[in-house]
Amino acid sequence: MDTVNQNSTFEEKLAGFEACCRKHGLKLTPQRIAIYKTLISTDSHPTADEVYQMVRTEISNISLDTVNRTLLTLTEIGAAFQVEGTGQPRRFDGGLEDHQHFLCIKCGKVIDFQHDALGDIHIPDEVQGQFKILRKTVYLEGFCSVCAEKEL
Amino acid sequence: MDTVNQNSTFEEKLAGFEACCRKHGLKLTPQRIAIYKTLISTDSHPTADEVYQMVRTEISNISLDTVNRTLLTLTEIGAAFQVEGTGQPRRFDGGLEDHQHFLCIKCGKVIDFQHDALGDIHIPDEVQGQFKILRKTVYLEGFCSVCAEKEL
C-alpha cells in the first residue's frame, strides 16, 4: 500500500485499501474488507485468533484459516505488517557483546551485525518515563544477500 | 549474568556461568552446562529444538522439555536472551504511521510509542551493503507500567 494512507481517516483508509486490492488483482470479498476494518480499528497488535474473534461478530461463519491467510495477504501488499518481538519458535542468543540483528523475512535467518552508533541510541526521557526498559536495539528486516539474489 | 562475561574466552564464559548459577542458587547439572556450552558455541540463534538436536550428541537421553526450561532459565539469569523477530503467535499492525514498539516481557503486550528521531536512525553503508533492508525500527523490551508496579 502506498504511503497515501498515512494520517488519513477511516473512510480514506478503506478507499485506499480497496484501490490497493484492485491494483494487486485481489478480489474485494466481504471477509477481506471486514478483516482490514477490524485491524485498523485497534491499536492492540492483535493475533490472528484475536482478529478472528472480533470479525466473527460481523461474519459469524468466517474461518480461522481465512483470517490467517488474509492477514498474510495484507502484509504482502503492504496494508499491514507483522510486529517484531519474541514468538514461537523462540530463538536464543548467548552472545552478550553489543550487537544488532537483521531478520531475513524469506529464509528466517537472524544475522548479527554490529555498529557502535546503533548501540548508543538515545531514548528520550518522555519514552523512558512510560516503561522500565531492559533492552533496546535497532532491528532490521528484509532479504539476506542469498535470498535477495533469488528474488530477481 | 554480569557484564564480566563479554569479550571473554570460552573457558572464562563457562566459569562465569557456573558462578552465575551458584549466585542464583541453581544446581550445576550436566544438562545445564551442556546446554550453555552449546549456546555459546554458535552464532546461529538456535531454536530450542535445534539446541536439543545438538546437545543430544552429548547427552543422548536429554528431554526437549529440559532444553526448553533451561533456555528460559538462562534468559532469566541473564546468561542468554531471546532474539527479537516475528514468531508465533504473529501480531499484526495496520498502523502505517511512523512509530516504534515496546514489548512487555511479562504480559506480552506490544505498546506503540513515537519519537521522530528514532524513525530517522541512519544505517551505515557497510550494513546497508550486507542486506536488502525493507524495514528498520528501534525496538524496546522491558516491563510496562502496569507490570513494573506488580514487580515491586
Add this chain to the structure above:
DNA sequence: ATACTAAATAGGATTTACTACTATTTGTCA
C-alpha cells in the same frame, strides 16, 4: 562417607497456533 531433601529431569500427554487439503462458493469480467 552417608543420608536427606529440594531441585531438576525424563517421558509422555495436552494445548496452541499455524498450515495443508478439498469441496463449495463467489467476485470479476467478457
Add this chain to the structure above:
DNA sequence: TGACAAATAGTAGTAAATCCTATTTAGTAT
C-alpha cells in the same frame, strides 16, 4: 448472465511449547 479463477469454509495435520507425574540427582548436613 455465464464462465472461471480466486477465495472461502470446514476439517485434518503439524510444530512448538507447556503441563504433569514419577524418578533421579546436586548440594548439604550429619
